[in-house]
Amino acid sequence: MSMSDLFVFGPLAEAATFEAVTVRPLDGVPARLPGYALTGAPDADPSLVVREGAVVEGLLVSPLPEAARARLDAYGVALGHETFKAQVDCEGGAPRMAEIGAPKAGASGPDWDVAEWRDGQGARWALMAGEIADHAPPLSPTSFARQKAMIAARASSRLRAAATPAPATLRHEARAGDVALRLDAPLSGEFFKLATMRLSHRRFDGGRAEALPREVLVGVDATLVLPYDPRRDRVLLVEQFRSGPARRGSTNPWSLEPVAGIVDAGETPEQAGLREAREEAGLQLDALIPIFEGYPSPGSSTDHFHCFLALADLPREESWRGGLDEEHEDLRLHAVPFDRAMSLAQTGEIDVIPMLAMMYWLAHHRARLRAEAGSDAA
Structure with a gap:
């Protein structure tokens, strides 16, 4: 030394x-x-x-x-x-x-x-x-170059979380010292990371839960965008193979989802959504309508989703290929009538929870959006 x-x-x-x-x-x-x-x-x-x-x-x-x-x-x-x-x-x-x-x-x-x-x-x-x-073993310059974007995105997610108001009108209002955690081992993984840690937190009875062993997938913030054409009453669904369902043993690991992607370091969630719409679906969007944001699986992951609706022009009911080759994306895009998309949700063919939540949000606001767009069927 x-x-x-x-x-x-x-x-x-x-x-x-x-x-x-x-x-x-x-x-x-x-x-x-x-x-x-x-x-x-x-x-x-x-x-x-x-x-x-x-x-x-x-x-x-x-x-x-x-x-x-x-x-x-x-x-x-x-x-x-x-x-x-x-x-x-x-x-x-x-x-x-x-x-x-x-x-x-x-x-x-x-x-x-x-x-x-x-x-x-x-x-x-x-x-x-x-x-x-x-990191253990230490990252080589080559490994760091490969992982830098995700390391930066994770850091940006933490900064965004610290800057986002967390209302507490019903739930416990967290105070300094309520939570403490320490890593038991270095983060593992090359894209997402797995954190093995000991967690302590305040209990509702006033005591403390101490040194609880926990594992959390350290992900990033992501933006999800559901394109919707209110005049034609069509939505755009993104089909792709997913490793999660495959690892679980699903008989069909191809999923129907919204446009989605990581919020890169230096981007806002809105900027990420507009970029992903261009890259995945070839859509040039002007603005996004906020739906909601939150944690899809707070017990096991840091992932945080920013969900938006996009008013889009979907002139034909069709399917086409999308995504970026350099990101190894193999996507199929489907522009389908809203009623068919809802039937897919009800039969279980759409089985991705954020997509289901966004579809039901659209169902609630659909008549208003169609009226504002001047649809004759509104």
Whole structure:
């Protein structure tokens, strides 16, 4: 284990990121690395490049305990950091040698702007950094590149959850300290993740349930869109093979669902819905009508669905292929009359709960939507 002082800069010089990686508070002396500059896009880990007359601002941190250093090393491996030693100028003291880790510099790029990074993804990166450091074995740069989008989407989901009001007029109003959880093992999986944890929470009798063993599938926020043509009274159903029913042993693991997709980092649920409608079904939509949002399986998954109706133009009753080849999507789209879609719901051919809920919402509002669209049959 290295016992060198560390010079941290860029994201690691931010308290939230450093603490997420090392599980220790950031405690360092202001320091400067002369002869170098930071370059890179505001959503990237910056590269350290040699530049005469330039200075990188950061902090000099004392050698870390073994466990914290192991987490920092895992973080560095995933991001492709290379380490070297150099002399840094310390505030109020003599220059000191320090260990420095940074991505291998590529082609010269724009100067990295810490303020722009904070505004763009500072809070999200702290959550991402914690997941990266938690990974065992450490993620390779190739594995991280493959998983980065999902790691970012999970972080964005957590930020969105923390910022969303949670009304409590009937249910318990959660307070600080009501819930505590800790991981028993690193997250497992390459797309979604499985969290094995110990959970404690307040009981209704005023006591506490302590150290309950729980497993939760750590998913992401997703947007679901039900396209509906009110003038022709048609809905669009998306058919695709699903691994969940297949693993359960269903005799038919092809499902009929709404348009759906992950809310990528930096997107709103509405933007994700408009994008997915283009990608999956070739629909150019102007706006979405909120239906509801919530957890489809709160006992076993973090998945959170944002459900919308889209007023669409579906001129023909037909089926066609859809989806993106680069995302390995094999979709069949069906534009069918509303009454037929409802019969599929009642016979069990539509057996996806969010789709059923959205169909029954549409049934309740259908007459109004048809009247507003000027349908003669309204």
